[in-house]
Structure formats: C-alpha cells, structure tokens
Amino acid sequence: MKLSGSLSTMLEDPRLFRQYAYVDGRWTHGNGGREEVVQDPATGEVIGHIPWLEADQICMAVDAAEAAFAHWRALRVDERCERLLAWYDLLQANREDLATIMTLEQGKPLPDARGEVEYGASFVRWFAEEGKRTFGETIPSHIPNAALGTIKEPVGIAALITPWNFPLAMITRKAAAALAAGCTVIVKPAGETPYSALALAELAERAGIPAGVFNVVLGEPAEVSKILCAEERVKAVSFTGSTRVGRLLLEQSANTVKRVSLELGGNAPFIVGPDMDPREAALAAVAAKFQTAGQDCLAADRILVHESIHDEFVEHFAERMAALTVGNGLDSEVDLGPLIHRQAVEKAAGIVEDALAKGATLVAGDQQEAPGENFFMPVLLTGVTRDMKVWNEETFAPVAGITAYEDDDQVIEMANDTEYGLAAYLYTYDIRRIWKLMRALEYGMVAVNSVKMTGPPVPFGGIKQSGLGREGGVTGIDEYLDTKYYCLGALGSVSGS
Ligand SMILES: NC(=O)c1ccc[n+]([C@@H]2O[C@H](COP(=O)([O-])OP(=O)(O)OC[C@H]3O[C@@H](n4cnc5c(N)ncnc54)[C@H](O)[C@@H]3O)[C@@H](O)[C@H]2O)c1
C-alpha cells in the first residue's frame, strides 16, 4: 500500500484534516487500538487512518449527547440558528479545502466536490431559517372552557448514519434539520469517507456549536449501528444508504420504537417520449446517468426510449458518452472519477457480463482503457430486458442500459417494475402525457424535462423500498420534532374558544 501522507499539505487549513473521532467536543482515539485505513480510490494511496471506537466509547457519545441536549434545546431558537448560520459561513469560506478532502477520499471530480460543498452548505442555511418556523397550532375547542393546541418539541438524540457517495451533503441534510429542531446528533459516516464528516465537526466547533451537540463516531459499522439502534436514549435514527442495510436498521430500531427515517437505494427510469428531440434527450440522459460515476441514488438506471426514436437516441447517447473523460478527480479535464473500491468495479463488470450473456448488445465501453484498477469505463448496453441484473439492481456504476418501448401504458408498467421508488425522469413536451405518466409513476420524485431536481426547498425521498420520510423542504425538520398536544381546561367562560 502506498502512503500518500500529503492531504494536510494540500489544504490551506491543515486542521481540517482530522484523524480522530469527535465526541463531546474532544478528538478521541479508540480504546481498543483498532483502526481503519482510508485510501484514495483513484490511486490506492493511503490518505490516513481512523480509529474504531469500542462499545463503551459509543455509549460515552450517547452520554455526551444526552447531557448537551438539555442545554441545546433550552437555547432560544434564534441563538441555535445563529450558530447554524456561522457553520454555513465557515463551510463556504473553507469550500476549497472541503472539496479537496472530498475528492481525495471519494474520488469525484473537484468541480463536483465543490458543488457538493455548496449543496451541503445550502441545507445548513435552509434549516437555520426553517428552525424559526416550527409552528404549533391552535385548535378550536370542543371542550367547554378549554384552550387546545399543539407545540413542537425536539425528539432528543438523533443517530445519523451516512454513505460514502455524498460524504458531506448527506450529513448536513440531516444534521442541520436535527440541530435546528433542538436535537443533538451522533453521526456515523461511512468508513471510506470519514474526513469530510470530521472536517464538518471541526467547523461546527468553530461555529460555536457546543460540545456534545454534534458528535462523530467511527467504528465497525454493524457494531456501532447496533448499539445506537438498541440504545433507549437515542430517539431517532436517520439513515442514508443501501436498502439492505436500511431494512436491518429498521428491524434493530423496533425494540425501542424509534423514529426511523430512511433514504435508500434507487433504480430510476429515464423515459423518453416519441415527441422528444432525441439529441436533447440523450444529452440529458448522459447527465442523469454518469454523475458521480453513476454512484448516485438518482442515477438514470433504466433508460426507456420510444421505439420510433430509439436508434437516433442511441447514436447521440454514444457520441456524448465517448466525450467523457475518465481519470483522477484532481485533474481538471476529468468528468468521471474512480469507483469507490475494487468490489464496486467487480460488481459493475458482473452486471455487464450478465447482460451480455442474456442477449444485450454492447454499443460502447472498453475496460482495457481504464486508467487504474478502481476505474470503470462508461458502458452503453442496448436491448436490455427485465431478466437482467442491469434492470433489476441499482447498478451504482457508469453502466447505461437502454430499452425500447411501444406506448405509454407499456412504459408505465416497465418503469414501475422494481422494488425501488426513489426518483423517475420523464422527457416529453406533451402535456397530457406528462400528467398521465407523472401521476402513474410510483416514485417519490418525478423530474420532467429536467435532470436537476434536488435542493433545500424540496421534500427529498422515496416510496416503496426506497425509504421512509422526507429530507429537506418544509417537512424535513418534522423528522426530528414531536408534536405535543395540550388541553388547558377550566379556563372559565372564554368567548370564541
Ligand atoms: N436516497 C438517498 O437519498 C440516498 C443518497 C445517497 C446514497 N443512497 C444509497 O446509498 C447506497 C450507497 O451507499 P453505501 O454503499 O455507503 O451504503 P451502505 O448501506 O453500505 O452504507 C451506508 C452506511 O451504513 C453503514 N453500514 C454498512 N453496513 C452496515 C451494517 N451491516 N450495519 C449497520 N450499518 C452498516 C456504512 O458504514 C455507512 O455508514 C446506495 O444504495 C444509494 O442509492 C441513497
């Protein structure tokens, strides 16, 4: 294993590169001496090490979050929100360093990493504002001489478990909502990408977020999650990751009846109507497929094109795909970085092999050209059918599969033929088709004639086995709030009550 050792020298502020857990405002070693090596997926070089905390240390993080909760929830909401805004400012001010850390540990091209820092920061600002609007309601009373209403209260400690593909924004979309609501949090980032989370902790501290309010624990994933899910004092678990692990955490949280929010896998259909300009649609489909090298829960996984424009669409798609540059995300020419590790490359190769064995056609994609062992060259397959893995599984790789369809009813049925229900794309200008398909698609989010669909104001989330609950938007904060109903009786006669 080659040792890089150079990340801190690449940063303007080397203190953003932390190789410890962060518990109760302290940078913490693991008691048991266990640690994990973190590698740059582009080069295989070692970026650094992180400690694994032992069970008693995870419990100490819960103690810290519990102790801090009393003070944090008691702050005036504008005081909490001021600190979130200070955190937002620091994220913006340190954007370059945060992007460098992200590219080194995750592999995505530097411009995409900068984009993710902006995106992640935007949730902090959004919830700093939304925190001030956690209104209760007054209820016209059916009880004589009583006043009825509701107030919103923070649920308590929230455990936030996050994936490696968006190492910063998947944390802030949860943490900012929870902190604005008055909760304290324990973040468990993916072991592949811990340094973005630890940099967030460093900046949270500088923003005046008190010790114990924002904690980052590191460790063996199943072990840590089991403790957090079983712990009665943890009131909410918010998870972003695979459907397989999401199911597990839901099960583990049942005994303590926790609030569980799940942002899970996707298998997005990208539907192109017969009225569509095939070139325009192909450019959009390439953008929707290859972001983060296809390692995106919103990636266009099944591209469904009307038979009348199928061949032309394929030509344009192949042409645009051929123009994508694959390489190290630090190189300014690069569009697609590496996959996260070798297993991801092997999984992608298996999906392509399975499709070809079952009759798909390989239009483009030569793995001999891959610039390193964690890289996977973009692949275009046509003639994809429902018995293939590329249809049924979330590919999480730059493998595009195209299928032709005959009419709207058939494409609705095809698009819904999956256990997933996160996001769908629809390209057509026919308003009646838009309305019909948009309503019939069994997805939490439908983007019509747009690749971009996310951002702070929208309720992000899926149905079916893509998740529970919503993040962002005006409802994202509700995942961290309880509604308390009150009935004030014996008030005497109050007119209009
Ligand atoms: N819906 C969304 O908003 C969204 C966003 C980003 C990623 N994702 C999904 O995340 C997945 C990719 O991320 P990933 O590979 O990091 O997912 P993953 O489920 O393997 O890991 C996610 C988190 O769970 C932890 N984990 C892994 N195994 C565990 C176990 N047995 N018990 C407890 N915790 C465990 C990991 O360490 C990590 O912190 C894809 O399915 C993608 O669609 C969804």
Ligand SMILES: N[C@@H](CC=O)C(=O)O
């Ligand atoms: N692109 C998604 C993350 C999915 O992997 C988002 O915007 O949240």
